[in-house]
Amino acid sequence: MTETERAVINRLQGGFPVCERPFLEAGEKLGLSEDELIGVIRGLLDQGLLSRFGPLYHAERLGGALSLAAMKVPEAEFDAIAERVNAFPEVAHNYARDHALNMWFVLATETPERRRAVLREIEAATGLTVYDMPKITEYFVGLHFAV
Amino acid sequence: MPALDDIDRRLILATQAGLPLTPRPYHTLAEQLDLPPDEVMRRLKHMLDRGVIRRIGVVPNHYRIGYTANGMTVWDVPDERVDELGERVGRMPSVSHCYHRPRHLPDWPYNLFAMVHGRTRADVEREADRIAEVLGAAVRGRSVLYSTRILKKTGLRLQS
Numbered sequence: 001m002t003e004t005e006r007a008v009i010n011r012l013q014g015g016f017p018v019c020e021r022p023f024l025e026a027g028e029k030l031g032l033s034e035d036e037l038i039g040v041i042r043g044l045l046d047q048g049l050l051s052r053f054g055p056l057y058h059a060e061r062l063g064g065a066l067s068l069a070a071m072k073v074p075e076a077e078f079d080a081i082a083e084r085v086n087a088f089p090e091v092a093h094n095y096a097r098d099h100a101l102n103m104w105f106v107l108a109t110e111t112p113e114r115r116r117a118v119l120r121e122i123e124a125a126t127g128l129t130v131y132d133m134p135k136i137t138e139y140f141v142g143l144h145f146a147v
Numbered sequence: 148m149p150a151l152d153d154i155d156r157r158l159i160l161a162t163q164a165g166l167p168l169t170p171r172p173y174h175t176l177a178e179q180l181d182l183p184p185d186e187v188m189r190r191l192k193h194m195l196d197r198g199v200i201r202r203i204g205v206v207p208n209h210y211r212i213g214y215t216a217n218g219m220t221v222w223d224v225p226d227e228r229v230d231e232l233g234e235r236v237g238r239m240p241s242v243s244h245c246y247h248r249p250r251h252l253p254d255w256p257y258n259l260f261a262m263v264h265g266r267t268r269a270d271v272e273r274e275a276d277r278i279a280e281v282l283g284a285a286v287r288g289r290s291v292l293y294s295t296r297i298l299k300k301t302g303l304r305l306q307s
Contacts, residue, residue, distance in 0.1 A: 140237025
């Protein structure tokens with residue numbers, strides 16, 4: 001990674017302006033021309049160092065609620081159970097984690113009623129207990145990765 | 148929260164995968180959507196103000212830039228102190244998400260969750276120790292769960 005790429009990643013994870021020539025304005029602060037900044041961002045995207053460039057939306061304010069749930073899955077059945085859980089379109093993310101509760105997934109549902117209904121359907125499809133862990137309070141969401 | 152209207156939804160659909168890499172990206176969007184550029188910019192600013200857009204910028208692929216250790220640190224702290232402590236832990240720079248969630252006794256005694264990203268597990272452990280210092284005597288139990296495999300990651304997309 002070049003120093004310029006590093007600077008763009010470190011300093012442009014937020015605050016990209018909404019104006020007629022935003023790359024010009026953001027580039028000035030980084031000592032880059034408009035074309036240079038566009039080129040650096042395109043290069044970072046092409047290399048896969050960025051997953052995206054643009055607005056990061058707050059899923060819940062778009063009308064969907066996210067909630068976390070976990071299960072204790074017997075190792076021998078792990079892949080088969082993962083397949084059954086992942087088949088639910090409401091399951092947005094699913095991670096294996098090293099704990100007795102070894103499968104953790106995020107549900108995107110529009111209402112708490114729908115969340116509970118999907119969890120019951122997952123319990124029925126897997127024969128396992130789902131530990132429902134909706135957030136009670138969000139203290140912070142956001143992350144700045146330094147490179 | 149005021150509902151999003153159809154124009155907002157079209158803007159979200161057009162931008163959730165990214166902004167055009169053109170000198171006037173909002174004008175490019177306006178052309179694609181057949182809207183006046185000023186309206187595109189006004190609506191995006193309004194969504195930023197309302198928190199519908201958390202931020203606009205580069206979104207690093209954290210695995211590709213070296214943050215391969217991701218630890219979900221979980222803590223059992225007294226319920227009457229969880230808000231005060233969660234606010235403090237949420238302000239720590241290494242913490243990306245911090246939530247109060249329900250316990251499931253006896254299997255799951257933890258009520259405070261703080262996601263920590265690092266380059267190595269040793270980094271994550273060090274950050275977990277810093278969180279423990281902030282929590283002090285309130286900690287009755289703790290654990291760190293590392294993700295060992297991504298089983299599904301579709302992301303969240305508004306459906307057209």
